[in-house]
Amino acid sequence: MIITSVKIRRPENVTSKLVGICSITLDDMIAVHDIKILSASEGSFLAMPSRKTPSNTFKDIVHPINKPAREKIETIVLGLFNETEKESYASQEFKYKRNDCKSLLEQEIEDFETVESKSHDSFINESLRKEISSWK
DSSP states (O other), X not given: XXXXXXXXXOOSSOOSSEEEEEEEEETTTEXXXXXXXXEETTEEEEEOOEEEOTTSOEEEXXXXXXXXXXXXXXXXXXXXXXXXXXXXXXXXEEEEOOSSOOOGGGOOGGGEEEEEEEOHHHHHHHXXXXXXXXXX
């Protein structure tokens, strides 16, 4: 199983530890949404999608089973997030461009290419366009 696409969204005004949210697609068949990219004094890290339990704790809904898989997902997502940060895009999508890779552990950041990028302004413009069209 490999990561076939990564979508990263960055909030316009970063005021907390949350610096981004991403979705990954595995083998063009399974999507994992709402992976949080968090900033800490030791560096950035990922928080997998979770839900709040009745005892007010959080339980991961989806997570890597072993350390090598977690490290590879973090390496890829954080590496691509750093690319979006350099370009100051609000949203960026990356696709995996190799066809010969069979394992997540073989994947490298260099093997992803940008498919789509949007600035914060384009999100605002899209929202306004949708709202205006709903008035008609």
